[in-house]
Amino acid sequence: MYEFARGPLVSIAFAVFIGGSFYRIISTILLAKKEKVILPFVSPRHGLRSIMHWIIPFGSRNWRIHPSFTILTFMFHICLLLTPVLTLGHIMLWRESWSLSWWSLPPVLSTLMTIIVILGGIIFFLRRIADPTVRFVSSWSDFVLVIIVIAPFVTGFMAHQQICDYNAIITIHMISGALWLVIIPFTRIVHMLFFPLTRAYMGGEFGYVRNARDW
Amino acid sequence: MKKLTEEQQVVDPGLDEQVKKLTPEMIQKVVKRVLTKEASARLKVYIDTCVRCGLCAEACNTYLSRNKDPQFAPVSKVKNTLWELVKRKGNVDGEFVRNMARIVFTECGVCRRCSMYCPFGIDIAYLLLLVRRICSLLGVVPQYLQDTTNSHAATMNQMWVHQDEWIDTLQWQEEEAQAEIPSARIPLEKEGAEVMYSVIAPEPKILAQLLGNMALIFKVAGVDWTMPATDGWDNSNMAMYSGDFEIMGRVERLHWETAARLKVKKIVMGECGHAFRGAVYDGPRWLGWSFPPIPMVHAIEFYYDMLKSGRIKIREKYKEHVTIQDPCNTVRGRGLGDKLRYVINELCDNFTDVDPRLEHNYCCMAGGGTINCGPPWKRSRMKSNKVKAEQLAATGAHIVITPCHNCHSGIEDIIGFYKLGMHVKFISEIMVETMVIPEELKG
Structure with a gap:
């Protein structure tokens, strides 16, 4: 099981993630082309301007009026994206398998960032229950997705801290990580891929077409 | 039985009587047509992307005004209407359609503030307009609103103003303006004028003095202007909001064609917001233009130019x-x-x-x-x-x-x-x- 997870499973997961992502983005752009009233209003300058205002903490009024949520979501997402890519253990495995290697985070920092992801996920999960509006619009899949997203971080943290049986945990870690990658293009986690597209389109509609600010 | 809210008890024949005529087949057919033929990329991406974070809630005046009732958050309005239609593939009953119409027509002003507050830039107002489109095709539209659309269809203006009444009102207001400035005019049908001035039907119908005001302002500023004596002067376009895009397109087409016939260099739109939107954005797109064929400025911009340049002191x-x-x-x-x-x-x-x-x-x-x-x-x-x-x-x-x-x-x-x-x-x-x-x- 460990060998399978360590070898083919990870490769398949990456292939599905990369292939699926390309598929979603390209098919969406083709569909947008067919809708006719989208691409004429896309402007790189205004699109980028809009993206910048929303990927910088407190860059938009909605971020400013929700300061604690803003800090939470930015820390969660930054750690979520960077930790897996910059963890020493991952880079060592990639060097062994694919001869790829780059700079890694000091282990203490990557542990801390892992904890942030786990805590952030738990807070998001609880917010879905506690906030009446968010609870009203949430379905069971929203809760499951949070669990899938933080599962590799929980198991990664356990493996690193040698909690429970290492071999079992690391296998679960790899399986959950593979699942994490595979669901990105095919569930609401696709917001990771679509964010630049929807944001850029809105930036064009507001900035290029209407000469107005959208942040 | 669930207690109905005050809003659910409002009597409106445009909704109550119309839903009685619906059959499940009619509803499914219309929903399918709009969701598969009229909408595509945006609908799909917006539905897939929304992570239900609830950050749009505080953008909405209805939510803020009603003690943060979750039902009034923009995302909830989409959930209660569009998500259900998509999920059930249009397999919904008349009562659902009635509630849906109430939500999208009377509890949302499609002001696009929520669209601006969504971190992903999901155009929530567009999604709710899609639902209005479905309601319109099903004939379930609040009666007063449908009446304005019918007026557009029959008279090309919003308030059943007839051509003789239109011309008569302009001449009356010209005389009113002449009491202040004897040489003030409301020039009708002046081909090649610099400006065509556009108004909406409430002006001749109930606020005629605004037309007299403009005769004075244009005279003082020394603007070469005109107004059409024919239909095509009103682009207020409630059809755009009732979901009757065919009528919306007719109104806008006539408006632009009238301006083209008069060979004006630009249009100044009076102090009206949705007419401006219809003429500059929704109309041209429906008619196949990315941008308006003749430049159009809103009254705000016109006044700004006049004050900035000193033409009005x-x-x-x-x-x-x-x-x-x-x-x-x-x-x-x-x-x-x-x-x-x-x-x-x-x-x-x-x-x-x-x-x-x-x-x-x-x-x-x-x-x-x-x-x-x-x-x-x-x-x-x-x-x-x-x-x-x-x-x-x-x-x-x-x-x-x-x-x-x-x-x-x-x-x-x-x-x-x-x-x-x-x-x-x-x-x-x-x-x-x-x-x-x-x-x-x-x-």
Whole structure:
């Protein structure tokens, strides 16, 4: 099981993630082309301007009026994206398998960032229950997705801290990580891929077409 | 049985009687047509991308005004309508359609503030307009709103104004203006004029003095202008908001064709927001143009140019304490908020801005066709905009200036309902009071 997870499973997961992502983005752009009233209003300058205002903490009024949520979501997402890519253990495995290697985070920092992801996920999960509006619009899949997203971080943290049986945990870690990658293009986690597209389109509609600010 | 809310008990034949005629097959057919043939990329991406974070909630004046009732968050309105239609593939009953129509027509003014507050830029107002489109194709539209659409279909204007009444009103207002400036004119059908001036039907119907005001302003500014004597003068376009896009397209086409026939260099749109939106955005796109075929400026921009260039000078600034209502379609929809403030500061001595302001200002809860849903829904609209009443009261002003007919009527309603003791004015009303009329023009 460990060998399978360590070898083919990870490769398949990456292939599905990369292939699926390309598929979603390209098919969406083709569909947008067919809708006719989208691409004429896309402007790189205004699109980028809009993206910048929303990927910088407190860059938009909605971020400013929700300061604690803003800090939470930015820390969660930054750690979520960077930790897996910059963890020493991952880079060592990639060097062994694919001869790829780059700079890694000091282990203490990557542990801390892992904890942030786990805590952030738990807070998001609880917010879905506690906030009446968010609870009203949430379905069971929203809760499951949070669990899938933080599962590799929980198991990664356990493996690193040698909690429970290492071999079992690391296998679960790899399986959950593979699942994490595979669901990105095919569930609401696709917001990771679509964010630049929807944001850029809105930036064009507001900035290029209407000469107005959208942040 | 579940207790019905006050809003659910409102009687409106446009909804109540119409849903009785629906069959499940009709509903499914229309839903399928709109969701698969008329909408594609945006609908799909928006539905897939929404992570249900709830950050759009506080963008909405209805949510803020109703003690943060989750049902009034923009995302909830989408969940209660569009998500269900998609999930059930249109397999819904008449009662669902009735509720859906109530939500999208009377509890949302498609002001696009939520679209601006979504971190992903999901155009929530567009999604709710799609639902209006479905309601319109099913014939389930609040009766008063449908009546304005019918008026557009029959007379090409919003208020059943006939051509003889139109011409007669313009000539009457020309005479009124001539009492001030004997040489003032409302030139009809002047081919090759620099400007065609566009208004909406409420002006000749109930606010005719605004036309006389413009005759004075154009005369003082020395603008070569004209108005059509034929249909095609009104582009207020409630069909755009009722979901009848075919009628919307007809109205806009005639408007542009009229301007083309008169060979004008540009159109100045009077103080109306949704007419501007229809003419500049929704109309051209429906007709297959990315941008309008003839340049069009809104009255705010026109006044700004006239004041900035000195073609209109101010004799004595207006003394009353004033504040502002930013219309969604010209401020969020055209970025004219700063120019609007320039104009107001030029005209008025004592101006207090609102908070939040500019693109972030709250909706009037009258635009987007909501006020056109008529008296049955007025109380609901008022409950949906307590936040606006509080915002205006906080300025301490006595006069609210707004260059938009919907905002004008909506704010008047709010002032009355919440007993704010304020009055609403258009810019032109203050401009004719304060501008310099050169001696040579006075008879």
